[in-house]
Amino acid sequence: AQTVTQSQPEMSVQEAETVTLSCTYDTSESDYYLFWYKQPPSRQMILVIRQEAYKQQNATENRFSVNFQKAAKSFSLKISDSQLGDAAMYFCAYTNNAGGTSYGKLTFGQGTILTVHP
Amino acid sequence: SAVISQKPSRDICQRGTSLTIQCQVDSQVTMMFWYRQQPGQSLTLIATANQGSEATYESGFVIDKFPISRPNLTFSTLTVSNMSPEDSSIYLCSGTGAAHNEQFFGPGTRLTVL
Numbered sequence: 593a594q595t596v597t598q599s600q601p602e603m604s605v606q607e608a609e610t611v612t613l614s615c616t617y618d619t620s621e622s623d624y625y626l627f628w629y630k631q632p633p634s635r636q637m638i639l640v641i642r643q644e645a646y647k648q649q650n651a652t653e654n655r656f657s658v659n660f661q662k663a664a665k666s667f668s669l670k671i672s673d674s675q676l677g678d679a680a681m682y683f684c685a686y687t688n689n690a691g692g693t694s695y696g697k698l699t700f701g702q703g704t705i706l707t708v709h710p
Numbered sequence: 711s712a713v714i715s716q717k718p719s720r721d722i723c724q725r726g727t728s729l730t731i732q733c734q735v736d737s738q739v740t741m742m743f744w745y746r747q748q749p750g751q752s753l754t755l756i757a758t759a760n761q762g763s764e765a766t767y768e769s770g771f772v773i774d775k776f777p778i779s780r781p782n783l784t785f786s787t788l789t790v791s792n793m794s795p796e797d798s799s800i801y802l803c804s805g806t807g808a809a810h811n812e813q814f815f816g817p818g819t820r821l822t823v824l
Binding site for chain 2: 625627634635636637683687696697698699701703704
């Protein structure tokens with residue numbers, strides 16, 4: 593079974609600074625996607641960024657970028673120029689893209705609460 | 711992208727009663743799922759809602775407790791049956807597009823059982 597681990601229950605950052613959230617995962621599959629979701633107090637799950645396992649290039653979305661290390665099964669999120677609106681719970685998630693009974697299902701990490709200080 | 715709505719957004723229920731949560735998507739999605747998020751915790755998959763057939767449940771979740779329907783490609787319901795305080799959670803539905811590499815979530819239903 594796939595597992596996703598976020599070892600940082602809480603992180604904090606000063607506004608305009610950079611912060612990195614860590615995520616490791618375990619899978620025997622070679623074809624999968626990894627995601628970072630943001631959940632603010634409104635509860636809405638917002639997709640921040642996704643990475644396809646077959647792509648070596650790290651995904652980037654504006655101020656958000658990932659460091660995908662497939663061999664190490666590591667998938668960290670870097671937030672640059674942090675803003676007050678970035679404060680939320682961040683979840684790392686995995687989904688199998690190879691078919692079978694787990695196809696499409698998301699496995700989530702424990703989450704990291706990010707606080708942004710003005 | 712798909713927009714997903716849920717009703718109700720929150721409810722307070724008495725022990726032993728049941729609550730049905732509705733999930734509506736504004737466009738067709740290939741797969742629909744129901745997740746539970748216990749207070750301060752991560753999301754756990756309850757089941758896959760299959761169109762026109764019985765849902766597929768994850769380990770630890772059973773149909774008698776969480777009956778699910780999906781009569782068409784854009785609508786699903788989850789019932790939390792015979793509720794106890796341990797069922798107090800946020801329940802979220804989600805859907806995937808044809809590519810399966812993006813999953814959209816509803817805003818969640820916050821359930822409190824007294």
